[in-house]
Amino acid sequence: MSPSKTGKLADCIASQQKTVIFTGAGISTESGIPDFRSPGGIWDQFDPEEMTYQNFMADEKNRRKYWAFHHQSWRNIRDARPNPAHRAVRQLEDHCDISAVITQNIDGLHRKAGTDPERLLELHGTMWRADCLSCGETHPCEQAFDQIDSGISVPRCPVCEGDLKPGTVAFGEPLPKNVMVRAQKAAVSCEVFIAVGSSLTVYPAAFLPEMAVNAGANVAIINRDPTPLDSMAHLVSHGKAGEILPEVVRHLDEQQRHPRPGC
Numbered sequence: 001m002s003p004s005k006t007g008k009l010a011d012c013i014a015s016q017q018k019t020v021i022f023t024g025a026g027i028s029t030e031s032g033i034p035d036f037r038s039p040g041g042i043w044d045q046f047d048p049e050e051m052t053y054q055n056f057m058a059d060e061k062n063r064r065k066y067w068a069f070h071h072q073s074w075r076n077i078r079d080a081r082p083n084p085a086h087r088a089v090r091q092l093e094d095h096c097d098i099s100a101v102i103t104q105n106i107d108g109l110h111r112k113a114g115t116d117p118e119r120l121l122e123l124h125g126t127m128w129r130a131d132c133l134s135c136g137e138t139h140p141c142e143q144a145f146d147q148i149d150s151g152i153s154v155p156r157c158p159v160c161e162g163d164l165k166p167g168t169v170a171f172g173e174p175l176p177k178n179v180m181v182r183a184q185k186a187a188v189s190c191e192v193f194i195a196v197g198s199s200l201t202v203y204p205a206a207f208l209p210e211m212a213v214n215a216g217a218n219v220a221i222i223n224r225d226p227t228p229l230d231s232m233a234h235l236v237s238h239g240k241a242g243e244i245l246p247e248v249v250r251h252l253d254e255q256q257r258h259p260r261p262g263c
């Protein structure tokens, strides 16, 4: 992002305007976690059509596939560390009025970076949790993956022996209602909406920047590649989140030393 663009974005945020940060898989690629739709991404290795909620609920064979899909990325996600982009989001929470950090990601890296859990909305659930389909109990996913490592291909609930499902939202599965309602409220009541590292192609999540624009917010898109929503954004920067967001924070530090008018 050119210095003028990061400066402009920092000016917007610095004027203490209510800001929402919305992230996708692209914010975690610099932590070694592949995204979904870039060349070589997850959907180049697995067929998303097989990872639907209906398939998972249909039979044991599909549940084995769904768990194997999650198991292949578990160690990478478990051991991944937040990168400068996650840390910059955390710092923005200290500098400004960040009303929500809405993420499509299931990797838990915003939590690891210290984002306030009260303002973190995990739209697509999390890889760190497993839910029992029978009794509804929730368990740490590590226990479920330990069962897979010991040869149980569909992990069982330690409480009732029911089948467990990873705490991630599958295609065709409703998003957690309370989370989506809070995300929509944040989108329509903010003044600045910053989308980072998302192709903005998956709904209903991709409705959120549109709702923000329609409610009068300034929308900024920070993404390595162009997105279908670039034309509606007030500010677009194609580049690496791990470089751009820390630059915005540096501008904000400067701004707070020498205040300038907002965006």
Ligand code: APR
Pocket (backbone or CB within 6 Å): 023, 024, 025, 026, 027, 029, 030, 035, 036, 037, 038, 041, 104, 105, 124, 196, 197, 198, 199, 200, 201, 202, 222, 223, 224, 225, 226, 239, 240, 241, 242
């Ligand atoms: N910095 C900035 N942008 C990046 C970086 C980076 N370091 N690395 C990748 N990107 C961009 C890519 O250009 C791409 O447009 O991040 C975007 C990631 O897009 P997707 O892979 O489609 O991921 P996302 O938008 O989060 O997908 C949404 O789709 O498959 C479902 O549930 C899954 O939550 C996911 C949802």
